[in-house]
Every structure is written in C-alpha cells, then in structure tokens.
Amino acid sequence: MMMLKMTSGWSRWLGALTLAGGVLxxxxxxxxxxxxxxxxxxxxxxxxxxxxxxxxxxxxxxxxxxxxxxxxxxxxxxxxxxxxxxxxxxxxxxxxxxxxxxxxxxxxxxxxxxxxxxAIEEWWFPEYMKEQCPGLPDWKALNDCAEIFSTPETAPRGRYLGAPVTWGGFDDERVEALDLDYDVVHAGTDAALFAELESAYQRKAPILLWVYAPHWAPAKFDGEWIKFPKYAADCYNDPSWGSNPDMAYDCGKPSGxxxxxxxxxxxxxxxxxxxxxxxxxxxxxxxxxxxxxxxxxxxxxxxxxxxxxxxxxxxxxxxxx
CATH class of the missing domain: 3.40.190.10 (Periplasmic binding protein-like II)
Known part of the structure; x- marks a missing residue:
C-alpha cells in the first residue's frame, strides 16, 4: 500500500483502512x-x-x-x-x-x-422410513427400529448422525436420559452432514440425523422431525422433570x-x-x-x-x- 505523509490525525484515519476486513x-x-x-x-x-x-x-x-x-x-x-x-x-x-x-x-x-x-433443530428422518418404522415420528418408536438405523460401526445400536460437536444441542445427554439404543456420531462439518443425507435419500437408505431450519434440506427432502417430549426449561435444568427422574435433557430441543x-x-x-x-x-x-x-x-x-x-x-x- 502506498504510504503518504500527513498530519497525525489523518495518518491514524488512513491506518485504520489497512485493518484486515476493514475496507471502506x-x-x-x-x-x-x-x-x-x-x-x-x-x-x-x-x-x-x-x-x-x-x-x-x-x-x-x-x-x-x-x-x-x-x-x-x-x-x-x-x-x-x-x-x-x-x-x-x-x-x-x-x-x-x-x-x-x-x-x-x-x-x-x-x-x-x-x-x-x-429456528427449528431436531432429529429428522426421510418420509420413506415410515414403511420400515411405522411408529415414527413418535420418539418411543426409535428403540423398536434401532437396528434398522444401525451401521456396521454401531450395530445393533442405531446411529444418529449429529451436527458438528461444536454446535452443542445435548444429543448425547438426550440419548442417555431417554435410554435410546443409539450412538451419536457427529458429522465433521455442515457440508458433510447434508452430503450424507443427499446420498441416503437418493438410495432410499435408512438415515436419522440432525436437520435444521431455515435451511434447504427440509424444503428439498420429504421428511419429518422426531416428536420428543415437548421442551420446557425445567427439562434442561431440573433432573426430576420428565420421564427420567434422575437426568436432565429427557425432552426435545427448544424452538424459537x-x-x-x-x-x-x-x-x-x-x-x-x-x-x-x-x-x-x-x-x-x-x-x-x-x-x-x-x-x-x-x-x-x-x-x-x-x-x-x-x-x-x-x-x-x-x-x-
């Protein structure tokens, strides 16, 4: 960048323009x-x-x-x-x-x-999975279908493909609190998460994963979110709340x-x-x-x-x- 000699005030102003991302x-x-x-x-x-x-x-x-x-x-x-x-x-x-x-x-x-x-973020499955697991979207049907959603790495437990671990969301805690026969496998990136959905959907293969809105996936693909027990603040803060008296997170995620x-x-x-x-x-x-x-x-x-x-x-x- 060409440097100019100016008064100290103008020099400071020009210097600010060199800050990364700070182009006027x-x-x-x-x-x-x-x-x-x-x-x-x-x-x-x-x-x-x-x-x-x-x-x-x-x-x-x-x-x-x-x-x-x-x-x-x-x-x-x-x-x-x-x-x-x-x-x-x-x-x-x-x-x-x-x-x-x-x-x-x-x-x-x-x-x-x-x-x-x-925002909506929750466990999601393609509509075609209802043929193999007719109890969906009720969360209580998940254990009956765990082997259907399994992979060689998780069998006989089902696999839930979660978002990158840095996103939070308490899915590991939810699995434990609701005694679900599933392993949470976190996708490395957002792109990897939806690339796997795209591949499974084209093959009509079983998949259970984190899907959120606003996003293109729930608009492009026909499917539903799992219906967990309705979120309440006490579900996250008070272990005595809900179906598991000893653990928090025995409910779905909040929306809003x-x-x-x-x-x-x-x-x-x-x-x-x-x-x-x-x-x-x-x-x-x-x-x-x-x-x-x-x-x-x-x-x-x-x-x-x-x-x-x-x-x-x-x-x-x-x-x-």
Whole structure:
C-alpha cells in the first residue's frame, strides 16, 4: 500500500483502512464513531456466514470498519465478554440459549434482539422410513427400529448422525436420559452432514440425523422431525422433570428465535452500528433461498450477499438511518 505523509490525525484515519476486513465500501468515515474494526464472528454453517456478511457489508457501507473472525459457536462467548469479539449474528434458541443467558447475565454481553428468523433443530428422518418404522415420528418408536438405523460401526445400536460437536444441542445427554439404543456420531462439518443425507435419500437408505431450519434440506427432502417430549426449561435444568427422574435433557430441543448478541461496549463505542445491528431483520424464506443459492446452486457466499444488498437497498438503509 502506498504510504503518504500527513498530519497525525489523518495518518491514524488512513491506518485504520489497512485493518484486515476493514475496507471502506461507500459511506463516509465520519459516520464511524471509532476507526477500530467491529469484530464479527463467523461459524461453520452457510446461513450464519450469509447473515454476518450482510450485516458486516452494510456496516462498511455506513463507514464502519469490520473484521470477520472465525470463532467457535459456544466458546465465542468468552471473547464477547472481554470485548475481544464484538458481534455474533446468530445465536439459536435451540442450541445457544443457555450459553447466551449465562453471558448476558454477567452484564458483559447484550442480547441485541431477534434476527427475524425462527429456528427449528431436531432429529429428522426421510418420509420413506415410515414403511420400515411405522411408529415414527413418535420418539418411543426409535428403540423398536434401532437396528434398522444401525451401521456396521454401531450395530445393533442405531446411529444418529449429529451436527458438528461444536454446535452443542445435548444429543448425547438426550440419548442417555431417554435410554435410546443409539450412538451419536457427529458429522465433521455442515457440508458433510447434508452430503450424507443427499446420498441416503437418493438410495432410499435408512438415515436419522440432525436437520435444521431455515435451511434447504427440509424444503428439498420429504421428511419429518422426531416428536420428543415437548421442551420446557425445567427439562434442561431440573433432573426430576420428565420421564427420567434422575437426568436432565429427557425432552426435545427448544424452538424459537435466532438472536443477535454483542459485547456490551458496542453501544457506547459504535452507537450507529449498534442501532443498525438491532434493526437487522431477515425472514426464514429469504435465508432459505440464499442458502439454496450457495449450497445447491454453487454460488459464492460473497456474491449472494452482494446480490441481496443490491436488491434490498431500501431495506438495509432503514437499518442505518
């Protein structure tokens, strides 16, 4: 980068432009209350990358500087508490609520409100499996069909293909609490999880796995989520709740909003960005289509994000006003 001699104030401003991810895209630097980059976390599923980059690119257009930082979904809260990380755009009610509540309870992390998207994450099976296991989707039918869902590695126990272990979700605890004859095998990546579903579905092979929405899978494939005992907060917190008096997690997963969270210092350091993040809103249908564009159509995340920003200028400008 060409260096220029300037007054110390202008030099500091120019120096901020060299920060990783902090390229100014439109807008005015005067809009940014601080030239420090806003550090936004990236995780390992397509929808979260889209959500984060839409918000990040909108902030850049308003004069802010943004760093995208790869971070673990649950462990990120340690960085958010200290201000080493600033914003996490997707905390799912289904898997992240406990970690979020613990972090916000310290006063060091703030819940920035819902994204507008509603989360479902649960055990899922293709509709064709009802022929082999007619008691589905009732969870009580699972043990009767364990051998049907087994693999050479788990037989005679069934296999449940879980999400990457960093996503949480308490599936191992659920199996133990409900005395299910299944082994939880965690997929290494989001892509591997759904590649296995695609392969099994084409062959009409048995498969039981973690599926979530918003996502393309429940739209593309005909299937159902397992109906576990309905979630209640006491199920996770009070072992005496539910069918197993000695263990927690003897129920299904919660469903509900996908939340945004931030280091509590964002409000004072970048008040304009703080307002924009609170105003961010997407629907399940919007997100599902963008995930389809990336995962099924093979488009790049950044291209899909830029297309959304171009087509929805009237929407995101209201976030930053």
């Amino acid at each position: 895209v439109g807008g005015s630097a005067a809009n940014a209350e601080s030239s420090d980059p806003i550090k936004m976390t990236l995780h390992d599923w397509t929808g979260q990358l889209i959500t984060t980059k839409i918000m990040g690119e909108v902030l850049k257009k308003s004069g802010y500087y943004v760093d995208y930082v790869q971070a673990d979904y649950i462990a990120q809260f340690a960085g958010l508490k200290t201000g080493d990380l600033d914003v996490a755009m997707e905390i799912w009610e289904t898997t992240g609520r406990e970690a979020m509540d613990e972090a916000t309870g310290t006063g060091k992390v703030e819940n920035m409100g819902p994204t507008g998207m509603q 909003p996908i939340w945004k969270v931030a280091w509590s210092g964002v409000k004072d350091k970048w008040p304009g960005a703080y307002k924009a993040i609170k105003n961010f809103h997407l629907t399940n249908d919007e997100m599902s289509q963008m995930i389809i564009d990336v995962d099924l159509e093979g488009r790049k995340v950044d291209d899909v994000v830029q297309d959304w920003i171009t087509a929805n200028e009237g929407v995101w400008k209201l976030w930053v006003e």
